[in-house]
Amino acid sequence: MARITRYSKFEGELDQLDSSELMQMIQEALLGQGMNDPYDPDPDARPSMDDLFDAILEALAERGMIPEEQLLEAMQADDIRETGLGQQIQQLMDRLQQDGFIRKEFEDGEGGGAGDPGDAKFQLTDKSIDFLGYKSLRDLMGGLGRSSAGAHDTREYASGVEMTGELKGYEFGDTMNLDTTATLGNVISKGFDNLEESDLVIRQAEYNSSAATVVLLDCSHSMILYGEDRFTPAKQVALALAHLIRTQYPGDTVKFVLFHDSAEEVPVSRLAQAQIGPYHTNTAGGLRLAQQLLKRENKDMKQIVMITDGKPSALTLPDGRIYKNAYGLDPYVLGATLREVASCRRSGIQVNTFMLARDPELVGFVRRVSEMTRGKAYFTTPQNIGQYVLMDFVTNKTKLVN
Numbered sequence: 001m002a003r004i005t006r007y008s009k010f011e012g013e014l015d016q017l018d019s020s021e022l023m024q025m026i027q028e029a030l031l032g033q034g035m036n037d038p039y040d041p042d043p044d045a046r047p048s049m050d051d052l053f054d055a056i057l058e059a060l061a062e063r064g065m066i067p068e069e070q071l072l073e074a075m076q077a078d079d080i081r082e083t084g085l086g087q088q089i090q091q092l093m094d095r096l097q098q099d100g101f102i103r104k105e106f107e108d109g110e111g112g113g114a115g116d117p118g119d120a121k122f123q124l125t126d127k128s129i130d131f132l133g134y135k136s137l138r139d140l141m142g143g144l145g146r147s148s149a150g151a152h153d154t155r156e157y158a159s160g161v162e163m164t165g166e167l168k169g170y171e172f173g174d175t176m177n178l179d180t181t182a183t184l185g186n187v188i189s190k191g192f193d194n195l196e197e198s199d200l201v202i203r204q205a206e207y208n209s210s211a212a213t214v215v216l217l218d219c220s221h222s223m224i225l226y227g228e229d230r231f232t233p234a235k236q237v238a239l240a241l242a243h244l245i246r247t248q249y250p251g252d253t254v255k256f257v258l259f260h261d262s263a264e265e266v267p268v269s270r271l272a273q274a275q276i277g278p279y280h281t282n283t284a285g286g287l288r289l290a291q292q293l294l295k296r297e298n299k300d301m302k303q304i305v306m307i308t309d310g311k312p313s314a315l316t317l318p319d320g321r322i323y324k325n326a327y328g329l330d331p332y333v334l335g336a337t338l339r340e341v342a343s344c345r346r347s348g349i350q351v352n353t354f355m356l357a358r359d360p361e362l363v364g365f366v367r368r369v370s371e372m373t374r375g376k377a378y379f380t381t382p383q384n385i386g387q388y389v390l391m392d393f394v395t396n397k398t399k400l401v402n
Contacts, residue, residue: 014065014088019099022056022092023131025063029055030124031132031239031272032232041221043260043277046121049093049104053081056089101128124272132272133243136236140386167201210251212297213393214290215241218308220260221279223356230356231276233382234307237389241305242268244390255293259286261314261322265293280314280324284333287340287351294349302349303375305389309356311365312337329361341372351375352392354385 023030030047057080060066066074066085074085081090096102102122124132167182182201187194215238223231238256245252256266261278263285287304294302315323315333325333344351351373353366358379370377378388 014060015091017092019095019101020131022059022096023101023128024135025059026052026055027132027135028232029059030128031235032229041224041275041277043219043275045275046273049120049122052093052096052102052122053086053089056092057085060089099127100125101131124269126269129239129269129272130243132236133239133246133268136240136386137243137390140237140240140390169198169201210299211249211253211301211303212294212299213241213245213252213254214293214304215254215256216286216290216304216306216308217256217258217274218260218281218286218306218310219258219274219276220281220310220313221276222281222310224276228382230309230382233385234356235271235274237307237386238271239268240386240390241393242271244393253297253299257286257289257293259283259289261324262316263289265289280322280326281308281310281312282314282316282322283308283312284337284340285314285316287337287344291340291344291347291349295347302347304344304349304351305354305393306351307354307356307385307389311362329365334365338368338372341369345373349373353377354389355379356382356385 029051061071070083070085074080074083077083077086080086093102097104101124103125105121105123183199186199186201217231217234217238219231223229223234242254242256245254256268256271257263258266258274259282261280262282266274283306286306290304294304311329312333313324313326313330315336317323323332341351351369352375353369355362355366355377363379366377366379369375376392378385378392380388
């Protein structure tokens with residue numbers, strides 16, 4: 001049974017602010033790009049304690065939770081950390097550590113108390129990842145209305161699993177989940193001595209399949225360029241999906257792959273603080289790695305959920321070098337990418353693409369991918385991608401067979 005957590009509105013002094021409420025307030029800052037330069041992104045960038053201080057200060061100010069005189073004192077001070085407000089924010093940061101939401105880390109060569117404390121980096125803990133996943137899922141599912149929880153609704157019906165399906169006449173090979181009312185109605189007038197196979201009525205049951213999913217997240221340069229951060233909503237969706245699968249579909253698996261100039265698997269514990277970069281879009285490399293991960297899984301359904309905003313523009317050559325061409329759909333890159341798509345089809349892997357851009361070349365490419373793997377293509381925006389991804393996952397694969 002999924003754990004239910006309730007979060008109440010904050011009223012009172014800052015020292016009464018609960019860690020979970022504070023985490024909720026700074027969620028976007030924790031998942032966002034922080035101080036990363038959108039024109040020269042650093043994929044290895046990690047937020048510092050100074051970044052955390054600024055995020056808390058901004059969140060408090062936006063919500064009008066700082067008394068005017070205290071805010072004025074802080075704005076006029078040479079060092080805000082030396083003011084009463086600064087000390088209160090530092091206490092909130094300490095509380096996040098004490099409550100297990102963050103873990104402070106120093107760079108190599110620094111001692112536990114050496115150097116400027118603001119230079120220390122921090123890591124999100126498993127507790128905070130779970131919290132952010134829950135919060136993202138709650139926010140995204142709220143836009144969908146009520147949805148059924150449990151296992152996947154699939155098109156595979158097999159009498160004998162969970163009797164929630166429609167009635168049908170018995171056929172050889174069906175499990176004998178007799179619907180006694182309907183069956184008796186067929187035979188009561190002619191007597192049980194005259195019972196025939198055609199009189200038997202069974203109630204179909206939903207077959208709850210297990211699924212292996214790989215989420216392919218584009219973290220190339222374009223996902224943060226052009227004045228719009230598309231990567232943060234993509235990470236929120238990924239965390240929400242991870243939480244949904246862990247709490248509602250325990251038989252399923254989900255893994256995450258970042259693709260850019262190349263591609264690599266990233267654990268969910270590192271996903272929240274993943275950054276944009278390098279620059280290009282190696283879709284073929286991402287698909288190849290996703291297939292390798294899915295081949296290890298023994299599941300009824302295998303699928304790739306690809307979230308991207310760009311055309312394939314990079315390719316890993318046999319000698320390990322990266323071939324790049326950001327201008328148009330390079331035939332060499334496109335050919336290699338479609339070969340990986342064909343490989344997915346042969347392996348029975350569906351590719352569902354969630355596209356955050358709409359230029360004509362890109363639309364044509366996505367449609368071709370969907371046709372080849374019998375997958376689906378959704379042309380979405382950062383504002384509604386979460387609803388599309390979760391709705392597709394929950395309602396995927398529904399058909400009736402007997």
